Amino acid sequence: MSFWRKIAGLAVRGVDEAECDVCPPGLPGEDPAFTTAVTALGAKLAKADGEAHADEYDTFHAIFQAEPGSEGAIRRLYQLARQTTRGFEGYARRLKKRYGGCPQILEDVLDGLFYIAAADGVVTSDELSYLERVCELFGLSPLTFRRLKATHLGAANDDPYVILGVAPDAPDEVVRAAWRAQLSESHPDRARARGLPAEFIEVAEAKAAAINAAYDQVQLERRSLSLGAA
Template sequence: MSFWRKIAGLAVRLPDAADCPDCPPGLPGEDPAFSTAVTALGAKLARADGHAGNAEFDAFSDVFQSDEASRPNIRRLYNLARQTTRGFESYARRLARRYRNCPQILEDVLDGLFHIACSDGAVTDEELAYLERVAELFGFSELVFRRLKATHLGAGADDPYAVLGAPHDATDDQLRAAWKIALIENHPDRARSRGLPQEFIEVAEAKAKAINAAFEAAMRERREMALVGAV
């Protein structure tokens, strides 16, 4: 039986049994508590920008697939949840408690929520704030959230990780290695050794400066986050 059929019969009547200290056995889709939480989070995300249209529900169905028979009941539950964003933090906390030993499952949920947010062609500031808060409640670091955000929305041109060509959750050693490789590839001396005109050398110098600045910014950000986490 699809977990959507289970949730249709259980979720709107029973409280979530979401205080289990370990991940439940079996697939998440077979867990009514999981199904309840992801339906509510998806529906309330659709409401975050003030307009919950059919595009969001279609995107929700694409990610958390339901069979044709249970689709009407899922839509009913979805419509109930999307009337307000209130309560989304409670669902996120319960899901985080239930699957705290399964971070990949939580990341899959957040990936799905990003897909829903992108479904109407634009992610609003309200939706982005909602996603960031869910990520925080799931226990993800800011760097993990930025990686997921970059995956779905692209990295900003001023993102130091984009400049270095490194993922946001790279280790310090990996980040340092990416910095060295980028610096070697764009060092002004390479342009000089090839006999390129002064204009090319100046471009290489600017790139090298940007690479060094990006590495310093990324490492400074990591130090600041470590200090905040130690408080």
């Protein structure tokens, strides 16, 4: 399924359980402003890691497939926009202004941009900075960015969300439930009750400590985000 048809399907379903009255009427894929902004963001991302190559359009087209009859215009716009990264923030702001009431659509655009960045097997720090700035301009949570980054690039083994087994943007109550469940399962008292040797109890104590540390880190990060947003 092409990106545009996926976006159209989201719009028809009424994402976020709302009618999205603040969004322009019709389907995003049929909105020239939407198509222009997405094309420009994809093209300028190709330039973010240095030299943009002509064959990178193939990667863009594989993700954001143009509707029949519009590919020529989109290719011309792409070739023009990829000359520089300057101006990408303006395109991101336009999408936020028009589709801010439909965050799932904006997240899908960011998801597609991650695919483009990772297509050559290496995502540079400049590309990550570009994507993080787009996420910010879209009004999406840093935790959403973290989840998408982990989805496309993998997460470190010591990432607290990996330890707890939840998505970075999982609700607080889901994080808390996961912490309690894992702590209960790994509690040293369980090992003692089963009569396991001392070394097994030490392993359980270390695991419980890691689970508690992960939960504390998540709480600290989320408090910092809340204070920053205030």
